[in-house]
Amino acid sequence: MEVKMRYENAYQTIEVETKELEEWLNISITDDESESAYEKRIQKEIEIQFNRPDYNNWHKFDRHRGNSKAQTNEEIDELDTSEPLMDEVMDSRIFCRDTIERENQWEYEFICTKLRKALGADQANMVISIILDGQTVAEYAASIGDKSNNVSHRYRRAINKLKKVFSKTSF
Structure with missing residues (x-):
């Protein structure tokens, strides 16, 4: 018997014995059914079990796939289309993360070096923790085991010293 099977987006006709089809589909001919009606029922069952799910899965996967703006006909096979190109996304910073x-780490280290040169080690660590790392005065005071009032006064003195140092020099 000839059976139509869907492969990708087109039908192909294959020759299969009826006994094998009965085993595949788990159906058999009834007493009052003709041979042509039985073959139609087999084809209908193949459409339900084999042809539609494969096509639907393929279609679900490939329906949004298209050619990118950056591709030419020669590059279609060479270009990886699993990820969008830089001009196809709203925020292109993801490609430069x-x-x-x-650069942010280098800038952080540069500023820490300048602060350590301008201030003492303890004052520099305090200013770095509060300004650059985002700790509050109370959190920093708790981390070093001191009162927040004392840390606040030291912090204000360090800021005033930085204003004097950096008003005379520049980075």
């Missing part, structure tokens, strides 16, 4: 994080 490593570079941005690295």
